[in-house]
Amino acid sequence: MFARVLESDAACNGRFFTGVLTTGIYCLPACKARKPKPENVRFFPTCEAAREAGLRACKKCHPDDFARGADPVLADIEMLVGEVRTAPQNFTDARAIVRRSGFGTTRLFELLRLHYHTTPADLLLRARLTTAKSILIASPAKSLAPVALEVGFESLSVFHEQFRRLNGLTPAAYRALSSARTFTVALPDGYPLPYLRRALNRDIHSVTERLQGDRYTSAVRLSHGPALLRLDLTPTAIDAEISSGSGLEAHALVIALVGLDQDAAAFARLAKKLGLARLVAGRPELRIAQTPSIYDGLLWAIIGQQINFPFACLLKRRLIERAGEKIGDGLIAPPTPAAVAALDPADLLPLQFSRQKADYVVATSRLIAEGRLDLDALRTISATRVERTLLAIRGLGPWSVNYIMMRALGFPDCVPLGDTGVTSGLLAALQLDERPDIDATRRLMAMFAPYRSLATAHLWQFNQPIPT
């Protein structure tokens, strides 16, 4: 904790409070006031505990406000991001976002990176493309050039190029998705298909998905209910077909699965700059395959804790057989939160769930089913708020929260601290003498910011055989 204080690590704000016995003041870990000597510091889990020990709140970092959930700087950033996303056309470029923010350029970059894992330019580009997508669907007769201009692109060709890069198809093909069951997503040059194939084939017990050769079939849950998603994988493109429901929703699943909107090339450049070309060798275009839904990622994070991978797969299979929905082709669609919420934790004990795991799985599903945890909202709120929201749930610790943020929500700068795949990867890739502990892992991973999720993905692969 003291190391975190020395680094003014804002991610630790709220996790603990720093009391300084000589000054009688308690602070947030990230307080910018002069750093105390370690012998004078005591740590407290809450503001109340610090006050009970006779300390007063710091007037510089306002720990009490923070603990109450008031975080004025974060609130300003959230409002700014909201404005950019609602009306990207009001911002001609990244500089306009800086001007609107009222922060200096360096500070705004720092805040956007910390709270949203993004840059002003990237935020603006994604906001433009998201708005363009809604216009394409809502106004099917509108031609493309006015759409491009309306959301702020300077030309139709830039719009086309960026749209295709992040969506794997043209704006016109995207528009056709609302009435299509089949579509094709183009893959970037050098996409490492063998790694995707391995990811899709990893769960040997899976009853929701199946990979046979290059044909992948997955029972997924769309807004109307369960459906079968069939993909034919080729080195340059993925041909997709959805059995029912919306092609738009199926397309979103496919681009998440192949990780199309992740900036693999930027991470590969960073690795080379750090002298770690070996980390990305043979797979510079590696992406993180996203889970088919946030709920799937959340269940998996709870089920996978503290047990080995094959056993975790087995437990997941049993839960899906118990609460999922048979859909044909021998596959079962994953359960809804409501279906799992309706179980009694005791129902899961014969399936070999531990009492605690059964409680966590059912209690979290109830939070969602009762509307007390809004999973869809997690896609738009800041990374900081997502982290706080998920950490407050019983059964989710820092590992699970970062895992969910990385695999189910697509945040690019997460590290599942304490993950053995990450520490083994670091040990080998950096040729360390001993396995790094959590603090050393955090320090080492800092060099990969703002692409720590992709760094994690590469470290997971580092000690694995190269897939064919």
Ligand SMILES: [Zn+2]
């Ligand atoms: Zn302070």
